[in-house]
Amino acid sequence: MPQHVRPSLPPAPSAPPVPLAPPSPLASPASGPPPVPRRIVFLARRDLGNPAAGGSELLVDRIAEGLAAHGDHVTLLCGGPASPELSAPLPRGGTAGRGYRVVSAGGDAGHFLRVPRQFNRRVGDCDLLVEVCNGMPYLAPLWHRGPTVCLVNHVHTDLWSMRYPAPAARLGRRLEHWALAGTHRRNLMVAVSGSTATALHGLGVAPDRIRLVHNGVEEPGPLVPEAPEPLFLAMGRLVEYKRIDLLLRLWERVRPVTGGRLVIVGDGPERARLTAMAGPDVTFTGHISERRKHQLLCSAWLLLHPSLVEGWGLVVMEAAARHTPAVGFDIPGLRDSVDDGVTGLLARGESAFAAHWCSLALSAHRRHALGAAAAQRAERFRWGHTVRSFRAVAAEALLQTLPRR
Structure with a gap:
């Protein structure tokens, strides 16, 4: 069978362009230069150096690196092992010498209970808190009063029953839904795709609070x-x-x-x-x-x-x-x-x-x-665009007071 070198292949038949974001009523990130420097803290289950890291961790790493490159002071508060700022090369494209701080709040499961205390002890105040909700929530709005954004990769509705017995699955599903539609009801929600945005809307999140920030490559x-x-x-x-x-x-x-x-x-x-x-x-x-x-x-x-x-x-x-x-x-x-x-x-x-x-x-x-x-x-999906989109959301969260619902 002959060998094919893909760069020399002819382009595919023309097709309608795929939009980078679904149509209204979902809002786009606000424009305008964000104030810098800012203190931004991400709450996430894992650091990119964790052996179980995946796409969510890579997304947070790329955004955190991009924000730090623009002058923000960024900290990741996570569970499990935390790689130091200067470390060996990390999996899935991570780099040595990252531009943001990584702090472990404890074990993979137990850190969810320790995060509020560890935030106060080891991080202190911040200008913007970003809760990465991948199933189990941190319920940040219950213990943090400053500007907060919730980043969601996907809603775990169908996954709870695959990982846990029925009673625990029901509890986890209800807790996740309450956190997304209840505790974050006044905050901006970042969805990584139109499908995630639709799922959030299905839980009761108002479309005008959802912002799309796609993954890059x-x-x-x-x-x-x-x-x-x-x-x-x-x-x-x-x-x-x-x-x-x-x-x-x-x-x-x-x-x-x-x-x-x-x-x-x-x-x-x-x-x-x-x-x-x-x-x-x-x-x-x-x-x-x-x-x-x-x-x-x-x-x-x-x-x-x-x-x-x-x-x-x-x-x-x-x-x-x-x-x-x-x-x-x-x-x-x-x-x-x-x-x-x-x-x-x-x-x-x-x-x-x-x-x-x-x-x-x-x-x-x-x-x-x-x-x-x-x-x-x-070619339309690059990390630079991801960072620019997230910076716009961060600026909006800092400058805009959302109405009560």
Whole structure:
């Protein structure tokens, strides 16, 4: 099979541009120069140096670095281990010598109870507090009276029952919903996608309080050729809702048609179970270097993303920047990062997922057309734009007093 170098491929057929934000009534970030320097504190479950870090941690890191580069004094108060400001290179693109301070409030679970005290003891006052709500909330408005913004990757409604017994799942779901629609009722909410914004509105959050700040992606650098033989890639934390077990079952149906290899990048609590159930021609790599990740994203024929829920699906755009289209399910988040039929394909069932997988593997022309369109769209999503959008939200939160509801 001839080797294809993606940068030389012709562009995909023209298609209507995909908007960077959903239409009104969602508001756009306010414009105008924000006051600097400001003291900004992020509350998040993990630091980027945590072995369990993922897309949410990378988003916070990129925003915090961008704010610090503009003169703000930024602190991340998190759970679990906290990497010092000067450290070894961090996973998923983190850098040594970050421009913001990282403070651990305690263990992964216990720190949720310790955050108010640790904030007062080790951080002190700030001009803006950013609560990153990924399921379990910090309920910051109950103990912090200053300007506050809530950043939401996705609402965890369907995930609570996957991770916890029924009573705990109901409690967690109600607590999350109350925090988002109740305790933050006077604050601006940052959503990473139109799907997340819609979910927030469904909980009762007023659309005029929701601001969209999309994830970015790095400039990919020089590309490497597509693999000469079929190479399919899945990448992410190995947890239940990523549904790698489903991917392994579908691989048994796809492999006789396409041949090739399935490479699964990442680690997590599901790895041992998934490794035990994997069939032939499946490789688990664990954590890999940024250089190796870049090589795999370039050489892969397809990125496979069978997740049940996503806020955005950061790896989808990372693959897109390298001319690699994605196949996923038609779920919130992926509807935003994948332009169905233009930059990848979304399936509405398991059989459709397998069919999309096979059809793109067998049609180099269509696969490359989708990849070229994906790379063109990815150029519109860069971390610089993410930081500018968030700075505008921060300025609005500081300068605007929201009306009571």
